[in-house]
Amino acid sequence: MAKNLKLKAARAEKDMTQGDLAAAVGVSRQTINMIEKGEYNPTIRLCRAICKTLGKTLDELFWEEEP
Amino acid sequence: MAKNLKLKAARAEKDMTQGDLAAAVGVSRQTINMIEKGEYNPTIRLCRAICKTLGKTLDELFWEEEP
DNA sequence: AAAATAAGTATAATATACTTGACATAATGA
DNA sequence: TCATTATGTCAAGTATATTATACTTATTTT
DSSP states (O other): OOOOHHHHHHHHHTTOOHHHHHHHHTSOHHHHHHHHHTOOOOBHHHHHHHHHHHTOOHHHHHOOOOO | OOOOHHHHHHHHHTTOOHHHHHHHHTSOHHHHHHHHHTOOOOBHHHHHHHHHHHTOOHHHHHOOOOO
8 A cells, every 4th residue: 555645735735733634533643644654444434534624535535546 | 324325336237246246356245235235334445446346436436425 | 936046134253443652753943 | 952743653452344154035037
């Protein structure tokens, strides 16, 4: 899994810290950190919550093209 | 969580059974069954695999508007 | 009609998403 | 420079996604 730079950018666009986003969607700061680092595999429910908080869609933040 | 009828329809469109789809994405048949029933919360990796198998995007199959 | 095949359901076990708490480092500002 | 804030990382625990097995109820097909 690659880094999720789209998420990082969308968060920056809203001027939110990892902690802010974590609080907004109800998970821990580490969870957001690891998602951005691409080290794992969140649930669709969490992805939806992140998208709604950041005003993006699933395709915009969580779709990836493979090599 | 509501039933995922969009998934059911996309699967029907490809003439695949729940078992076929499960085998194609590498999970058990019950997992597909429960996702369609809306009884849980798959991981984004699994959602992506399902989308690619069925030729749909995340937004098409896994976005939901809330009440 | 029966015999397949597909879908739905349940339970117990395993894998892994996610937490808590803590510490280290990079960046920002006073 | 010092203090503060944001990010990155680790280990150990908890919650839950997913599995294996098995049984039941539709739905097709012969």
